[in-house]
Amino acid sequence: MFAQVGRQPDAAPHARRITVNKETSMTVQSRRNVLKLIGAASLLPVATPSLARQGLNGRLRIAMQDLRTELDPLHSRSTALVSFRVLESIYDKLFGIDYANGGQLRPMLAESIETEDSVIFRVRLRQGVKFHDGEELTADDVSFTFGPERMLKKNAPGYGVGQITFPSMAEVKVIDRHTVEFVTKAPDPVFPKRLTSYGGGIVSKSAFLQTPDFDKWARSPVGAGPYRVVEAIENSHIRLEAHAEYWGGRPPLESIEFRAIREPAARVAGLRAGDFDIITTISPDQFESITADPRLEIVGGDTMSFRTLIYDSRTNEVLRDPRIRRALNLAIDREGMVKSIWHGRVSIPRSHQHPAYGDLYNSDRPIPAYDPERAKQLLSEAGYNGEKIIFKSVGNYYTAEFAETQIMTAMWNATGLNVEIQIKENWSQIEDEQPRWINNSSDGTYYPDPAASFATRWGSKSAFQTSGYWTNERFNELETTLLTALDPSERRLAYQEMLDIFDQIDPPGTVLHSLAEFFGKRSDITWAPTPTGLLNFRPGAFKA
Missing domain, CATH: 3.90.76.10 (Dipeptide-binding Protein; Domain 1)
Known part of the structure; x- marks a missing residue:
């Protein structure tokens, strides 16, 4: 879990000064009530133990459930966790x-x-x-x-x-x-x-500027991170090599190879066979097959990100009624799903918020309710007559995605909904085919504030709204306050009302649980993912 960000004192409305520098690392308030948010010592390198001693010989092999070979952070195909994990090594x-x-x-x-x-x-x-x-x-x-x-x-x-x-x-x-x-x-x-x-x-x-077009650039970009791109082959692999002049010191690895292995069982088998050093997206039912081998172990867990569902309320008639979407949410037994699939290893947030948000976090907001009787009542009030609802999934892009898709579909159908699962080959089929109905999703949070994932995923400028899944005028008005108000209390009020719309009034989707990220790895490699689920291989990432 994450350490909670310390609460900051309120700023005087016309005397706000923020200074972040490399010398200091504390938050203070002056006598004139001027706020200073001070950064800390720079991310300077620390000593990295011999990787030869850890059996890597400078080379790391990682099996992932998917790869995107467009490696520019602003490329539309790069806005996914599988991309961010690779980009973390290419860019600073x-x-x-x-x-x-x-x-x-x-x-x-x-x-x-x-x-x-x-x-x-x-x-x-x-x-x-x-x-x-x-x-x-x-x-x-x-x-x-x-x-x-x-x-x-x-x-x-x-x-x-x-x-x-x-x-x-x-x-x-x-x-x-x-x-x-x-x-x-x-x-x-x-x-x-x-x-x-x-x-x-x-x-x-x-x-x-020397590259003819954006797509070609994205396949062979030039950044300033600890590793440079050597090769990126669609549906196969991405290979990086150490940036010898990296400002933070010599990177601990000579090369990293990310390989696309879509089937979870194949990733586990490859780890056990010694073909990979780290594998991503491990579900709890695979833990025993990994930990039974003393050479292997599991790392990771809860992150600050969210595992979600999204509802398309604009391209089909059935989900247009918010009562149907509220019924879908109420019919999900999140606690039961977490216990049965995750063995209690992940948490259920109090809506789309995290304690790391500090003053904006509302610890009194309840976790999403499970109330199948109320769900049935809402379906009756909405005049629902068993119309088919499609739940689209790519199978196992997310950890335990297919198992959760099956369980939620059974829960919905038990309350009188008529939900059918459709497995798609890729995300384009899910997002481009209309109506889009219900999709699995996730909201990555890469800095501790609701602006990081709540606004970017669901707000007025998000792909969710601009591509026509859903919109809400009041939600977007409140978003302006959340993104521009300097008074934390104003931001908190706006954010909490946005959560009321998200949870109850006009739900565009729902939060299922935290986005847990588990990795299998060789036990002789002393490494762990970042609290955001990203992969850091900078100097100091491998411990003695």
């Missing part, structure tokens, strides 16, 4: 989140960020950082990464994803070779944290 961001120390902001490619009004943010860059091609990273590269050619203009290749991850950004200015200034459309209380998200990976301007 300006800042990171240190979950081991209360979720504080930590400098990475940048050394400091300052603002007095939460509209203009001045960032000072670390000097001497080299891209994978040996060129120096400067303010021009940072400005280009977030600028009009790549992200801000409507015809820019990264515009769609950029609008989700950086909805407030208006302009990026180069001040000097190592200083940039970000300007937002309105006050943004979480802008520094946005820079830690998946869209924040810094790219080489010159390398980008």
Whole structure:
């Protein structure tokens, strides 16, 4: 589980100054009630034990349930957990989140960020950082990464994803070779944290402009992370090699190979046979087959992200009535599902929120209710007459997805709903075929704030709303307050009312449980995933 982020004192409405730098690591409030959110020492490298001693010989082999060979953080096909796990090794961001120390902001490619009004943010860059091609990273590269050619203009290749991850950004200015200034459309209380998200990976301007098109660039990008792309073969593998001039010190691995192995049993068999060193997305029913071998073990668990369902209430008549969607939610026995499938190893959040959100978190909000009798009553009130409802799934993209799909379908049908499972070959079939009905999904949370996943997944700029699954006018009005108010109490009120709409009034989907991520690995490799479920192989990731 995550350490809870410390509560911050309220800011004076016209005297707010945020300073994050590499020297200090505490939060204080001045006599004039001026808020300072201070970052900590930069993410400097720490000693890495000999990997030869751990039997790796510099090479790591990872089997994953899927791969996306478009390796730009703003590519539309890269907005998935399987992509983020690979991108984490290719790109560095300006800042990171240190979950081991209360979720504080930590400098990475940048050394400091300052603002007095939460509209203009001045960032000072670390000097001497080299891209994978040996060129120096400067303010021009940072400005280009977030600028009009790549992200801000409507015809820019990264515009769609950029609008989700950086909805407030208006302009990026180069001040000097190592200083940039970000300007937002309105006050943004979480802008520094946005820079830690998946869209924040810094790219080489010159390398980008020399590539003929965005898709070709995405298959062989140039970043400044600890590893560079060597090969990316669709439906097969992605191979990375160490970036010898990495600013954080020599990476601990010489190469990493991510291989697509879709069947969970095949990943387990490959781990047991010694073909892989780490495998992803392990379900509890596979634990024993791994831990029975003393050479292997399970790591991972709860993350700050959410396993969800999404409902298409706009392209079919049946789900248009919110009472049907409320009935679907009430008919799910989440506690029973967690006990039977997960053996109690995952948690059920109090709606779409996490304790790491600090002042915005409501510990009194109940977990989603299980009330099949009320579900039947709502179906009767809605005049439901057994019309077929389709539940689309790709099988086992998510851990235990098919088992959960079967259990939920049985629960729904037991309350009088007529739900049928359709297994699809890929996500395009689920998202493009209309009506889209019910889909499995997840909401990744990569910094501790509801802006990180709740707004980006369900809000007005999200693909969910813009592609026509659902919309709610009041929800979107409240989103503006959540994303722009500087007073934490205003943000909390708006967020909690948005959760009321999400849970009860007009549910666009529902939270099932935390997005648990379990990994099988060789027991002689002293490594664990990050609390977000991402894969960190930077210096210091392997312990003695």
